Amino acid sequence: MPKLRNLVLVAGAALLTRRALRRRIQASPLWPMPALEKPTSGRPRSRALRLLVTSRETVAEGVVQLRLEGRDLPCWEPGAHLDLVLPSGLVRQYSLCGDPEDTSSYTVATRMVEDGRGGSREVHEQVTEGMELEVRGPRNRFPLVEAPSYVFVAGGIGITPLLPMLRALPERAEWRLLYAGRDRASMPFLEEVEKLGGMGVPPGERSRARGRVTIVEGRPDLDALEVSEGAAVYACGPKGLMAAVAARFPDVRLERFAPRTSSDGNTEFEVELRRSGRTLTVPPDSTVLAAVRRELPGTAYSCEQGFCGTCQQRVLEGEIDHRDELLTDEERAGSMLICVSRARSDRLVLDM
Numbered sequence: 001m002p003k004l005r006n007l008v009l010v011a012g013a014a015l016l017t018r019r020a021l022r023r024r025i026q027a028s029p030l031w032p033m034p035a036l037e038k039p040t041s042g043r044p045r046s047r048a049l050r051l052l053v054t055s056r057e058t059v060a061e062g063v064v065q066l067r068l069e070g071r072d073l074p075c076w077e078p079g080a081h082l083d084l085v086l087p088s089g090l091v092r093q094y095s096l097c098g099d100p101e102d103t104s105s106y107t108v109a110t111r112m113v114e115d116g117r118g119g120s121r122e123v124h125e126q127v128t129e130g131m132e133l134e135v136r137g138p139r140n141r142f143p144l145v146e147a148p149s150y151v152f153v154a155g156g157i158g159i160t161p162l163l164p165m166l167r168a169l170p171e172r173a174e175w176r177l178l179y180a181g182r183d184r185a186s187m188p189f190l191e192e193v194e195k196l197g198g199m200g201v202p203p204g205e206r207s208r209a210r211g212r213v214t215i216v217e218g219r220p221d222l223d224a225l226e227v228s229e230g231a232a233v234y235a236c237g238p239k240g241l242m243a244a245v246a247a248r249f250p251d252v253r254l255e256r257f258a259p260r261t262s263s264d265g266n267t268e269f270e271v272e273l274r275r276s277g278r279t280l281t282v283p284p285d286s287t288v289l290a291a292v293r294r295e296l297p298g299t300a301y302s303c304e305q306g307f308c309g310t311c312q313q314r315v316l317e318g319e320i321d322h323r324d325e326l327l328t329d330e331e332r333a334g335s336m337l338i339c340v341s342r343a344r345s346d347r348l349v350l351d352m
Helices: 002-027 119-126 156-168 190-196 239-248 288-295
Strands: 048-060 063-069 081-085 091-095 105-111 132-139 150-155 175-181 211-217 232-236 253-255 269-273 278-282 312-317 335-337 347-350
Touching: 048 105, 063 119, 081 105, 091 105, 091 119, 091 156, 105 119, 105 156, 150 156, 150 239, 156 175, 156 190, 156 232, 175 190, 190 211, 232 239, 239 253, 269 288, 278 288, 288 347
Parallel strands: 150 175, 150 232, 175 211, 232 253, 269 347
Antiparallel strands: 048 063, 048 132, 063 105, 081 091, 081 132, 269 278, 312 335, 312 347
16 A cells, blocks of 8 residues: 555656646746847747726827836837737737836827728727736837938828837937828827927927928828938838838838738748648648638637737748747747748648
């Protein structure tokens, strides 16, 4: 009996140890190796925060601004964004448009997109004051750089990442902003933008006299936009506007929360789901996620844009064409976000 009791105790201890190790490895796949603080590509994972929605305000037609409060929040710089985990579990990215010096709250704004994927509608219809939301970040892949002068192009809600940049520009910096929208009523933060450019401000009170703001209702004329040599050009807004800006100014810095939708250069490839024993074909104009979900409908996903990491899957064989904005180099060595990334080889094998 003593031997049997000892055997049971040893087996129980081994089981508990195995479970503890499994939880530890799931929390950090690189354990016991530390994750890179500053990966050479991708973005480090941020710990999730639970923040309280203390203000919900309509700041333009179809645009809602949220103030999310907490304590000792991570610092951020102009151009940064947050991942918001909405009540349904959807993850969406929103540019921070408040004050970077405020460590007690984050401010974001979103426009209702009637024919969108549901995130903006959920914010507008379900997020209320007093609700707690999970956020991840901030992360910044759209930083403000030092330059002799600046040109900013914003379309509608695209003003949100640019507004903190305008506030942070050095005194007497030379800059100009082209801000376009359907009409003035639909353009958020318009009054503050005009004041930053000195519009309606007495000459003696203009703190940034070298700033110039052009407000356009409708389609802007980019050919009329003056850009001096060495100027840093930033743009954020609808896809059509950003495509036009990129064509006019090849070195423009763009902020977009969308995957590469063009299938130009994409090729067909096969994906084997090793554990499921199935082989799928991914055509040039579709994604691995779409192909996988036809066979495994319960496969988790959220943003479908390569930002949130929900659809990350382990890759056993094949060369990956990474197109995400999240994974570190170490994570990319053996996994991919199947919502946007593809294959460089003819075949991938996933641990699914």
